[in-house]
Amino acid sequence: MGLSEVNGFAVTILLRARPKMNIPQFRIEGKMTSENPPVIEGRVARRQARNRAALIDAARLIMSQKGIDAATMSEIAELADVGAGTVYNYFKSKDDLAVAVLEHLMFELALKIEKVTNTFTDAGQVYAFGLRTVIDTATGDLRWRQLLNRSEVMANAMFRQMGPFAIRDLENATKAGRFRVTDAPLVWTMATHAIVGVALAVTTDELPQSAIEECVVRLLCMTGIGLDEALDLAHRDRPDLAAQ
Amino acid sequence: MGLSEVNGFAVTILLRARPKMNIPQFRIEGKMTSENPPVIEGRVARRQARNRAALIDAARLIMSQKGIDAATMSEIAELADVGAGTVYNYFKSKDDLAVAVLEHLMFELALKIEKVTNTFTDAGQVYAFGLRTVIDTATGDLRWRQLLNRSEVMANAMFRQMGPFAIRDLENATKAGRFRVTDAPLVWTMATHAIVGVALAVTTDELPQSAIEECVVRLLCMTGIGLDEALDLAHRDRPDLAAQ
DNA sequence: AATCAAACTTGACTGACATTCATTTTTGCG
DNA sequence: CGCAAAAATGAATGTCAGTCAAGTTTGATT
Numbered sequence: 001m002g003l004s005e006v007n008g009f010a011v012t013i014l015l016r017a018r019p020k021m022n023i024p025q026f027r028i029e030g031k032m033t034s035e036n037p038p039v040i041e042g043r044v045a046r047r048q049a050r051n052r053a054a055l056i057d058a059a060r061l062i063m064s065q066k067g068i069d070a071a072t073m074s075e076i077a078e079l080a081d082v083g084a085g086t087v088y089n090y091f092k093s094k095d096d097l098a099v100a101v102l103e104h105l106m107f108e109l110a111l112k113i114e115k116v117t118n119t120f121t122d123a124g125q126v127y128a129f130g131l132r133t134v135i136d137t138a139t140g141d142l143r144w145r146q147l148l149n150r151s152e153v154m155a156n157a158m159f160r161q162m163g164p165f166a167i168r169d170l171e172n173a174t175k176a177g178r179f180r181v182t183d184a185p186l187v188w189t190m191a192t193h194a195i196v197g198v199a200l201a202v203t204t205d206e207l208p209q210s211a212i213e214e215c216v217v218r219l220l221c222m223t224g225i226g227l228d229e230a231l232d233l234a235h236r237d238r239p240d241l242a243a244q
Numbered sequence: 245m246g247l248s249e250v251n252g253f254a255v256t257i258l259l260r261a262r263p264k265m266n267i268p269q270f271r272i273e274g275k276m277t278s279e280n281p282p283v284i285e286g287r288v289a290r291r292q293a294r295n296r297a298a299l300i301d302a303a304r305l306i307m308s309q310k311g312i313d314a315a316t317m318s319e320i321a322e323l324a325d326v327g328a329g330t331v332y333n334y335f336k337s338k339d340d341l342a343v344a345v346l347e348h349l350m351f352e353l354a355l356k357i358e359k360v361t362n363t364f365t366d367a368g369q370v371y372a373f374g375l376r377t378v379i380d381t382a383t384g385d386l387r388w389r390q391l392l393n394r395s396e397v398m399a400n401a402m403f404r405q406m407g408p409f410a411i412r413d414l415e416n417a418t419k420a421g422r423f424r425v426t427d428a429p430l431v432w433t434m435a436t437h438a439i440v441g442v443a444l445a446v447t448t449d450e451l452p453q454s455a456i457e458e459c460v461v462r463l464l465c466m467t468g469i470g471l472d473e474a475l476d477l478a479h480r481d482r483p484d485l486a487a488q
Numbered sequence: 489a490a491t492c493a494a495a496c497t498t499g500a501c502t503g504a505c506a507t508t509c510a511t512t513t514t515t516g517c518g
Numbered sequence: 519c520g521c522a523a524a525a526a527t528g529a530a531t532g533t534c535a536g537t538c539a540a541g542t543t544t545g546a547t548t
Contacts, residue, residue: 185451221468
């Protein structure tokens with residue numbers, strides 16, 4: 001929804017990648033994970049919130065189209081309808097903006113998953129469902145494809161935004177005797193990087209589509225349940241996310 | 245061996261990162277994975293081999309010092325003692341050069357591991373030992389630290405250069421009834437990305453040093469042996485690699 | 489040894505940005 | 519309305535990655 005413009009690809013694409021950047025400074029504080037519009041004080045604050053959101057949105061659009069590196073700050077600024085210099089009032093650097101975009105994306109997905117799984121009774125199944133949804137999204141959603149190329153950033157954003165949920169689930173399932181995880185953050189770190197790696201390989205056709213299913217199984221193996229139980233867990237019914 | 249010069253860090257470091265690059269063309273063919281100096285025909289060919297090696301060496305030195313993005317082509321060319329333009333006769337682009345550097349590094353390590361493990365009798369143990377060695381190197385060797393920031397490239401190089409060995413071991417161990425792996429390339433893809441991710445997190449102090457041990461265990465879990473067997477395998481005696 | 493074309497080198501130059509900063513505009517307030 | 523502080527702006531700066539026209543080297547041929 002909302003990908004209307006920029007139908008094909010600008011034919012004028014210059015295959016650029018990885019420029020150099022300087023050490024930046026900036027002013028405006030304030031986070032805003034986009035979920036929670038609990039009335040913002042003051043007109044300025046509101047405009048800033050709007051600008052920030054517009055920038056993230058514009059960046060998301062352009063970056064997921066041409067890739068993070070090929071996106072230029074000026075076009076992002078223009079699409080967000082602010083001056084080129086203004087971007088730096090909101091984000092320290094291009095990379096910082098990219099991180100914001102990715103975290104935004106991840107947080108949205110985390111919430112979507114949370115909404116479905118909070119009715120589940122088996123903590124293990126919650127984790128399994130989360131894994132599968134993330135991989136499916138990463139390989140299926142066009143908007144993610146280009147972003148996968150910066151895997152550390154992607155995996156990091158995934159770690160931070162979905163981590164609280166994932167780690168909670170890993171620990172719950174362990175308490176319930178379902179999993180055997182001693183260091184949940186470690187397992188989740190490994191999972192995020194593996195997911196991004198596999199997603200990248202699948203979208204590049206280095207791995208077949210079918211690897212996704214098996215990937216979920218292997219990620220479940222990492223939780224210390226055996227292969228058989230992992231297979232069982234992975235193949236259980238899974239409710240559908242209300243498709244994006 | 246041979247890291248003599250550049251003792252500390254140039255204090256003049258400019259924190260740069262990710263420039264833009266164009267689509268390149270180039271001429272000279274020829275690989276040369278550095279292992280196998282089987283007499284190269286002709287003076288030209290020899291000079292080219294020397295240049296290529298010098299470039300990879302220079303790039304390795306500088307990139308592992310300032311990071312891949314912050315390294316500039318000119319300084320690499322200068323250190324390798326060739327003209328700035330010459331680099332492009334050997335490598336299509338900066339990224340291409342970086343890939344060559346990483347693959348070189350990986351191949352060396354793969355051979356080192358191979359040399360030790362080809363006396364092992366248990367295929368599972370070979371894989372386990374390989375995993376541990378890679379993680380130890382990635383987190384311990386200073387020269388690797390900076391390179392981890394481009395995780396996709398790193399993981400990719402690892403996949404390609406060590407993959408033949410790793411996949412062979414996974415399959416052998418499976419045939420021997422030791423592991424239960426149906427799709428070895430997938431498992432190895434997941435492993436490489438997870439390894440790089442964990443190494444990155446450890447060198448960044450986001451994960452404790454102790455995570456390394458547990459990481460090996462969890463990677464072994466992915467092979468379909470249970471947690472207990474994984475623990476057992478991970479804790480077995482491991483011969484030392486003749487230290488770098 | 490002299491000649492020549494092909495194969496290589498070279499480094500000055502170009503085009504592209506990311507980021508900065510002097511100015512201008514907007515706000516909030518007395 | 520008048521001001522100082524906070525924000526926005528876009529022209530200007532600095533830094534490369536990658537190109538290319540001109541200069542060298544090579545080895546084959548005479």
